[in-house]
Amino acid sequence: MLRRAVFSPLLSLFFPSHCAGCALRIGEGEDFCAECYSSIEFIQPPRCQTCSQPFAGLTSEFDCPNCRGAAFHFECAVSVVRSRRVIRDLIHRVKYNREFWITKCLGKFLATGLDDPRLSGQTFDGIVPVPLHPRRLREREFNQAALLARHLSRNSGIPLRDVLLRNRYTNTQTALDRRERRQNLRNAFSARKNTKVTDQNLLLIDDVLTTGSTLDACAAILLEMGAESVRALTLARG
Numbered sequence: 001m002l003r004r005a006v007f008s009p010l011l012s013l014f015f016p017s018h019c020a021g022c023a024l025r026i027g028e029g030e031d032f033c034a035e036c037y038s039s040i041e042f043i044q045p046p047r048c049q050t051c052s053q054p055f056a057g058l059t060s061e062f063d064c065p066n067c068r069g070a071a072f073h074f075e076c077a078v079s080v081v082r083s084r085r086v087i088r089d090l091i092h093r094v095k096y097n098r099e100f101w102i103t104k105c106l107g108k109f110l111a112t113g114l115d116d117p118r119l120s121g122q123t124f125d126g127i128v129p130v131p132l133h134p135r136r137l138r139e140r141e142f143n144q145a146a147l148l149a150r151h152l153s154r155n156s157g158i159p160l161r162d163v164l165l166r167n168r169y170t171n172t173q174t175a176l177d178r179r180e181r182r183q184n185l186r187n188a189f190s191a192r193k194n195t196k197v198t199d200q201n202l203l204l205i206d207d208v209l210t211t212g213s214t215l216d217a218c219a220a221i222l223l224e225m226g227a228e229s230v231r232a233l234t235l236a237r238g
Contacts (some may be wrong), residue, residue, distance in 0.1 A: 031105040041082035054081040073219035079237035080113045109152025113233045125200035126161030135164040149205040163195040170191040181213035198226035210238035
């Protein structure tokens with residue numbers, strides 16, 4: 001402890017902290033400057049109980065029109081922040097600029113999702129990252145969902161369970177609606193050999209939730225494998 005106390009000021013002098021969003025110099029132990037942090041939109045009630053889409057002007061929990069009557073394989077999908085401004089830029093920098101150090105501060109945000117009432121009362125047997133197709137994994141050389149899941153596992157003590165495979169190289173889903181996304185993901189995922197999740201309560205992890213189709217396809221496979229329940233947690237809501 002004494003050694004850390006002595007060297008911490010020296011580290012701050014020669015390696016000062018900088019805002020993850022704008023690179024402005026900030027205090028030790030901080031991740032963002034005040035301006036960047038204030039631009040982050042945390043998702044608070046009222047929001048859809050199923051997909052976390054926030055809606056202004058309502059006073060109670062509800063299911064949004066897109067989720068009402070829909071049959072999802074996951075119990076709920078919790079998202080921590082909106083995929084806008086600083087957060088969207090950070091996610092893109094991880095994916096396309098390989099700035100892996102950013103996943104540490106994003107992982108801190110993700111971990112706060114465990115305090116959501118839809119998750120806080122649950123005991124999870126494993127954290128399952130949404131997988132990438134091997135071809136895309138070779139192109140990118142990392143899976144951003146797996147990086148976030150690893151941080152969450154370390155912070156929470158919930159074991160990481162890499163039990164899913166992506167079988168088909170699907171085209172980007174950015175411009176697709178929910179029906180088209182579900183069609184695009186048909187038979188896209190499967191279980192890894194010699195893995196078991198029977199009777200387990202699982203937490204599925206991805207970076208961004210848009211329509212929920214990817215999470216739903218993964219949850220369907222986990223339930224087929226014998227999982228007791230599947231809930232999802234994503235960093236951001238598109």
